[in-house]
Amino acid sequence: MTESYDLRTARASLGDLVIRTQGGEQIMLTRYGKPAAMLVPVGELAHTIDLTSGGSVTLSIPAHVLRLSPADREFVFDLIDRIKKYEAKQAQEGTQ
Numbered sequence: 107m108t109e110s111y112d113l114r115t116a117r118a119s120l121g122d123l124v125i126r127t128q129g130g131e132q133i134m135l136t137r138y139g140k141p142a143a144m145l146v147p148v149g150e151l152a153h154t155i156d157l158t159s160g161g162s163v164t165l166s167i168p169a170h171v172l173r174l175s176p177a178d179r180e181f182v183f184d185l186i187d188r189i190k191k192y193e194a195k196q197a198q199e200g201t202q
Contacts, residue, residue, distance in 0.1 A: 110134035113142070115152060132164070155189050161187060 116123060116135050123133050123145055133145040134154075141154055141162055154164040165186065186194070 108134050108144075110136050110141070112139075113137050120193045134164075155186070155193065 111119075111123070116133075116136060127133060127147055129144045130147055132147075134141055135145065136144040141156065144154060144164065154162050156162050165182075173188060
């Protein structure tokens with residue numbers, strides 16, 4: 107599970123958070139209680155999708171994703187698209 111810190115706390119302990127990130131941890135930074143940024147180790151990409159339910163999904167992908175096979179790369183990006191479409195559908199159904 108990803109730990110999260112509000113900006114004030116993160117600012118006060120940024121050095122420690124960077125060291126933990128270098129060790130492989132991922133750390134969510136929040137602003138006013140909502141996800142604002144993610145600290146991830148160099149060499150990883152993270153993509154967070156906010157869910158209409160109030161939660162979020164974070165996909166962590168090795169930075170060399172562009173060197174994945176075309177089939178694997180297509181799978182990763184298709185998964186992101188499917189999550190976004192599902193959320194859009196859920197949001198639309200919630201407003202009806």
